């Protein structure tokens with residue numbers, strides 16, 4: 001997590017860095033900081049404090065013009081959320097200033113071995129980097145002092161370094177944490193995510209691990225850690241400002257929920273050309289030839305993976321296992337003879353998944369990453385990768401990426417099946433069904449009436465059970481209501497003991513075969529005082545059902561059933577006046593294990 005931005009060029013670095021940090025705030029928002037060169041005193045000033053980038057904007061209002069600067073927005077790992085632990089950090093004499101995204105696992109050993117006489121200002125692992133660079137710079141050229149330090153670090157880092165003795169350069173380096181270099185007519189921008197580069201750079205280069213950069217106003221050089229030059233491969237930046245702003249919506253989450261029909265349509269446009277699927281044949285062959293698929297993911301992406309399992313098993317009879325990445329990384333199940341690993345990830349940077357991928361690559365397995373960020377680490381390091389085309393997802397709570405993941409998994413499974421229905425038509429119908437629901441939804445009133453307690457349950461059977469898991473994650477993540485998703489039939493085996501007067505229980509009913517069973521489970525909880533309501537597909541509806549969704553093809557119901565649950569979470573958080581796009585303790589891109 002954490003976002004970093006640096007700029008050196010011909011305009012005020014403060015503006016570039018602060019704008020970039022605002023766009024990267026989804027990566028962490030415990031504290032924010034900025035370092036700018038102060039021409040009068042010939043030093044780098046450091047501004048930092050706990051709190052959001054907006055506060056930093058205020059505190060740097062009167063900062064002098066500087067054409068060089070680095071900044072940071074933090075998700076705390078080492079040390080409390082306070083000013084001292086905020087980045088940037090500096091070395092003992094304040095010569096070197098550092099911002100860092102990642103975790104230095106051996107920072108204590110490094111302190112003990114090289115820095116026992118040093119006074120530390122913070123509890124962070126990052127400060128060790130600044131101190132080591134300064135220590136080595138006493139005998140080495142600064143570039144060597146930095147690479148010597150980098151070689152000692154265990155863990156992950158994306159780093160920007162300033163040297164007060166040479167305020168004409170930004171040094172940068174990357175290992176495991178993402179870092180993108182942007183080039184434009186006004187200068188060089190280096191940031192954790194492409195989004196921070198929009199408007200400032202025309203082209204970008206996504207850095208590989210163990211790259212070391214020396215950037216000046218009009219020139220940038222790339223090296224490996226042994227100081228051998230590396231090539232710059234620039235690609236055009238194709239994002240524009242409209243996709244990174246909220247537009248008419250009060251929150252990114254609401255905007256992203258409303259974008260879902262167009263996400264499905266964009267996926268169809270990108271994946272089909274006149275009914276011919278645009279997926280590399282070798283990817284489809286890799287899936288077809290596997291004797292078992294292992295879907296690895298975390299959080300919402302894992303919930304999309306659970307739907308993917310149903311699709312592959314039902315449409316093409318390929319057995320599938322779904323694993324939580326953080327578990328799979330260190331506790332592998334017995335693997336089949338010819339497995340294919342599918343990594344599902346919005347950000348493409350999730351550290352738990354990276355741990356899986358590094359190991360799978362070392363063992364020579366084939367992997368496929370399905371991600372929203374084609375420049376991401378997991379896209380680049382897998383054997384194959386395909387894109388979600390959801391557009392930037394900025395709210396921490398994932399919504400449109402889930403719909404995109406389920407849509408892309410559906411396309412993959414469909415292309416290997418007997419094609420029992422017309423996918424193009426059915427996905428288009430799903431987009432219309434979501435649109436119709438969004439145009440007439442009354443979820444806010446429902447939330448006010450039903451979600452009055454500190455806890456809640458979603459229940460469902462079949463595919464609806466998996467939607468219930470996702471619905472529960474979304475609700476707890478942003479409204480802090482303790483929520484569980486349950487297989488409807490399983491409640492009576494223990495959990496029903498938690499049902500009290502007015503406990504909210506929300507039933508998801510999209511399969512006519514299982515509708516009577518789920519409805520009788522609702523009766524059981526009602527008899528014990530629960531306040532229940534139902535989200536049902538038109539073909540399952542009976543009188544008194546509260547939320548009705550247009551019918552879609554049976555295997556595509558997750559795409560539409562999830563949408564009311566996203567709005568339930570949204571309005572529950574809105575009613576409680578919580579920070580919907582940046583819920584407490586979380587960050588969008590989880591780059592620590």
Ligand code: M6R
Pocket residue numbers: 298299300301302344345346347348349350353396397398399473474477588589590
């Ligand atoms: O970027 P990823 O899809 O790999 O992220 C995985 C989870 O961290 C993510 O889905 C998380 O659960 C969401 N914040 C849930 O809304």
